[in-house]
Amino acid sequence: MSAGDQARNKADELKGKAKEKLGEATDNQQWQAEGKAEKNTSKFKQAGEKAKDALTRDDKPGR
Numbered sequence: 001m002s003a004g005d006q007a008r009n010k011a012d013e014l015k016g017k018a019k020e021k022l023g024e025a026t027d028n029q030q031w032q033a034e035g036k037a038e039k040n041t042s043k044f045k046q047a048g049e050k051a052k053d054a055l056t057r058d059d060k061p062g063r
Contacts, residue, residue, distance in 0.1 A: 005049060013042035 020035025022028075 006046070009042050009046045009049070013039050013046075016040075016042060 016035045016038030018035070020032050020039060023031030023033075023035055
């Protein structure tokens with residue numbers, strides 16, 4: 001995973017978390033749901049990137 005992708009996914013996760021907390025503070029269920037969805041989507045992207053990196057990693061001895 002590139003550093004840019006990692007930073008973008010983390011920023012999206014934090015944005016979702018902030019939106020969820022703002023929804024809780026204002027009792028806005030739509031913002032809570034949107035924030036939770038954004039946060040979870042970002043976490044799934046991060047997990048997918050990590051899995052892809054693990055599968056494509058070059059672990060051949062002698063290199």
